[in-house]
Amino acid sequence: MNRFMEILENILMPIADKLNNNRYLTALRNGFMVALPFIIFGSIFVVIANLPFLDKLIGEDAFASYQAALGPASAATLSIMGLFVIVGIGYKLTEHYGAEAIYGGTVALASFLILTPQTIDFVTSNETTEQVSGVIPTSVLGAEGMFLGIFTAFIAAELYRFFVQKNLTIKMPAGVPDAVSRSFSALIPITLTLSVFLVIRIIFSYTPFNTVQNFIYTLIQEPLTALGSGLPATIIAVLLIQLFWFFGLHGQIIINSVFDPIWYALNDQNLAAFQAGEELPNIVTKQFLDTFIVGIGGSGMTLAVIIGIFLIGRSRQLKELGKLGAPAGIFNVNEPVIFGLPIIMNPLVLIPWLVAPVVVALITYFSMATGIVPKPAGIIVPWTTPALVSGFLATGNAWQGAVLQAFNILVVFIIWWPFLKIMDKQYYENEKSAGEDRNEATNM
Known part of the structure; x- marks a missing residue:
């Protein structure tokens, strides 16, 4: 294991050092660090707001009122977290160039809003659909x-910097x-920067896609419709969820929109058989x-990552992330880990991020195919x-389902362990170096 760690470190650390100095x-x-406090909140x-089975304890009407009272907390932060990230990226990139950073952040935000469709489809009481203008759908402001x-933030900040330097x-x-x-x-x-993005929006309005968002999602979703059910399609779906998340796309929204009709139909077949x-x-x-x-723990099974952070973390960044991410991670909310580690665009985590869920999907599938663990009973668990x-609960109150989950957590932890060690070492050395620099500055 030590030899494996040494080889892995020799390969990944030089890459990490170069990427660590990459301005983008x-x-x-x-930029994600700017958004992190809002994401955690x-x-x-x-x-x-979504405590499991609370609706059964207090009644559906009381539960609906309870959720309505707490809803604005996540609607004003988590649901529009993309805005905070955009401002953070624009600010930090412009700051790197020594320009007025606040304008870099705000011009990035305004550029994104120019590209964002400002209409929504509203279903009336007569069940007819009407288009309402002057409204920005919150879905495109989030993940x-x-x-x-x-x-958009990268391009806007670069354009702003270019025009300033000219x-x-x-x-x-x-x-x-x-x-x-x-x-x-x-x-x-x-x-000048905003004018560039306005021209881009106008150009797309004359295409069949109408908006840049539609262009991106059409290119991604249409190839997925050719896939069906079964193990090969499931592995592809799991892999794509992870891959989209790595590049900042909400993988579950994209994949679920294609596969949910298939998966729910299969779920209903199992439920009918279970009841019979x-x-x-x-x-x-x-x-x-x-x-x-x-x-x-959420997409990527990050509960095992949080456990790994508590067991091996030495750096302050990982320790604090573990403390902040654990309460939410227990209930399968993992945005603190995705944006705090971070997962997105972080080459150090690409291998375990892609591999671990695929391995677990295979283990789960063959455990159920061989009868070691009962198949899902069709029960929708919150x-x-x-x-x-x-x-x-999902396996019809079978203890084997809980044991399989525990085993899967162990598998994910083993896959992540060497990569977490390398990341923790990098963060720890950076923090140590920053501390020494501060001490030298104080002594001077």
Whole structure:
């Protein structure tokens, strides 16, 4: 194992050092750090608002009122977290160039909003659909629009910096207040940058896609419709969920929109057979994915990652992330880990992020195919139900389901362990170096 760790470290650490100095990846990482407090706040209230089986305890009407009261906490943070990330990336990248960072953040946000459709489809009481203008759908402001938001922030910040460095600015005379001078200095670069994105929006409005968002999702979703059910399609679906998340796209939204009709139909077949006391026909169902893969800490099964952080973490960054991510992770809310580790665009985690869920899907499938573990009974378990409990319930109150989840957590931990060690070592050395620099500055 030590030899394996040494080889892995020799391969990954030089790559990590180079990537650590890449201005775009640095801006991306720091941009997510800007959004992290809002993400954690929203994640906590998602858990509180969706406590499993609470509706059975207090009644459906009281539960609906309870959720309505807590809903704004996540709606104003987690649901629109893409906006915070965009501002953070634009700010940090512009700051790297020594330009006025606040304008870099705001021009990135405005550029993204220009590309964002400002209409929604509203279903009336007569069940007719009407298009309402002047409204921005919140779905594109969250994880669903993250991919476009990241690259919009990069391009907007670069354009703003380019126009500033070309001295395309308004020079105010001496004696003008500094805030006014900076505002006029940013006027032309911001105008030119936003004009570029306005032209892009206009061009797309004359295409069959209509918007940039539709262009991206059409290219991704249409090839997926050719896939069916079964183990090969399931492995492809799991792999694509992970891959989309790595690039900042909400993998579950994309994949579920294609596969949910298939998975729910298979789920219903199992439920009917379970209620009739017959043999369950399907292994792959909605609960196969939701309980035994996503239901172990969220996408990527990051509950095992949090456990690994507590066991091996030395760096302050990972320790604090573990403390913040654990309460939400128990209830399968893992945005703190995805954006705090981070997962997105982090080459150090790409291998375990892609491999672990695929391995677990194979283990789960063959455990059920051989009869070691009962197949999912078609029972829809609330998605915030903690692991072990959810496995027990999803398999029709079979203890083997809980044991399988525990085993899957162990498998994910083993796959992640060497990569977490390397990441923790990198963070620890960076923190140690930063501390030494501060001490030297203090002594001087």
